[in-house]
Amino acid sequence: KNEVEQSPQNLTAQEGEFITINCSYSVGISALHWLQQHPGGGIVSLFMLSSGKKKHGRLIATINIQEKHSSLHITASHPRDSAVYICAVRQGGSEKLVFGKGTKLTVNP
Amino acid sequence: NAGVTQTPKFQVLKTGQSMTLQCAQDMNHEYMSWYRQDPGMGLRLIHYSVGAGITDQGEVPNGYNVSRSTTEDFPLRLLSAAPSQTSVYFCASSHRGRWSVADTQYFGPGTRLTVL
Numbered sequence: 110k111n112e113v114e115q116s117p118q119n120l121t122a123q124e125g126e127f128i129t130i131n132c133s134y135s136v137g138i139s140a141l142h143w144l145q146q147h148p149g150g151g152i153v154s155l156f157m158l159s160s161g162k163k164k165h166g167r168l169i170a171t172i173n174i175q176e177k178h179s180s181l182h183i184t185a186s187h188p189r190d191s192a193v194y195i196c197a198v199r200q201g202g203s204e205k206l207v208f209g210k211g212t213k214l215t216v217n218p
Numbered sequence: 219n220a221g222v223t224q225t226p227k228f229q230v231l232k233t234g235q236s237m238t239l240q241c242a243q244d245m246n247h248e249y250m251s252w253y254r255q256d257p258g259m260g261l262r263l264i265h266y267s268v269g270a271g272i273t274d275q276g277e278v279p280n281g282y283n284v285s286r287s288t289t290e291d292f293p294l295r296l297l298s299a300a301p302s303q304t305s306v307y308f309c310a311s312s313h314r315g316r317w318s319v320a321d322t323q324y325f326g327p328g329t330r331l332t333v334l
Binding site for chain 2: 151153
């Protein structure tokens with residue numbers, strides 16, 4: 110079983126819809142990252158969080174340490190949000206990141 | 219700042235050939251790492267470094283070698299290329315933040331490698 114599980118694997122939405130992508134992990138962590146991989150392949154960091162909630166524009170990331178679960182929300186989705194969203198965790202005391210397989214989001218106009 | 223740069227962007231090798239993938243960053247980041255990305259799998263850590271002169275193995279280190287002689291550069295060497303090493307390779311860097319744990323990751327554009 111992968112240490113980091115994302116759901117759904119694929120998600121298709123209509124423009125304007127509220128999107129939720131989930132990430133569950135099985136180990137104790139010091140931080141969780143959400144990344145976005147564009148269709149062209151480039152990867153950018155969206156959030157790094159260890160507790161609570163962070164917001165940047167239309168993106169919101171939350172984490173529940175007790176439940177070992179994080180969610181990435183996109184409000185008022187737009188076709189330019191179409192990308193693969195990747196969750197990664199850093200185990201407590203480790204320098205290494207463990208990645209989920211990603212969620213492919215397609216937002217149709 | 220150029221950020222994290224990788225060369226080449228594309229490479230085709232024959233089985234048994236060796237080559238070096240270059241990675242450089244100009245943000246004075248202590249932490250650098252190499253990942254490979256294969257279809258249907260998450261990014262997997264090959265090797266990483268927490269500073270000049272210090273390297274360590276990741277999840278899939280076999281067949282790869284690294285060195286970190288300067289803060290800026292972290293080359294990845296394929297010793298004898300195999301078809302199983304066909305993949306997209308990403309280099310990433312970050313500061314070492316709170317608790318000396320790596321902070322927000324900055325990724326290079328990737329190198330698409332095909333081994334025939």
